Amino acid sequence: MTILSDIDHNAQMADMKSFDEPMPSVGIFWYDMESHSLFGVRRKELTPQMVEDAAVKGKPFINYPKLHRQVWASEYFKAQAKHLDTKFKGDYTQIPRGRVAWSVDKFIVLVGKWAEPIQDELTDLLEQEFSLPYFEFVYDEHWDLGHGWSGDMPK
Secondary structure: OOOOOHHHHHHHHHHHHOOOOOOOEEEEEEEEOOOOEEEEEEEEEOOHHHHHHHHHOOOOEEOOOOOHHHHHHHHHHHHHHHOOOOOOOOOHHHOOEEEEEEEOOEEEEEEOHHHHHHHHHHHHHHHHHOOOOOOEEEEOHHHOOOOOOOOOOOO
């Protein structure tokens, strides 16, 4: 765990306070390969107070509270109840997805290898959708197509 000095922490807070509205957000998303767009986006603004509180508690990671599978199931059942067509059908792990989080001193975007060939395009979409001033991609097998909670379960 990296601990920021008081000077670095105060500088970071000043940077965040200087952002124009809206504040940067943490959240989850899916990527539609056909339309080259994000969908199912869920986000929560990250405030300087949240970062300060996490630092005081020694928690270097701030995350959106819901899981992809929870959002997917909720949207699927809403569409079924209303007899609507939806992108939220089938196995949610088969659709490119990711998570935006705050880790110590930067935003990170957790994605699978599906994102490597479209990194520039995805960067633009994420910067706009989550109001991110900067971030770094973190590639993890969990976010590869077919992996995740449902992808890890035996057939």
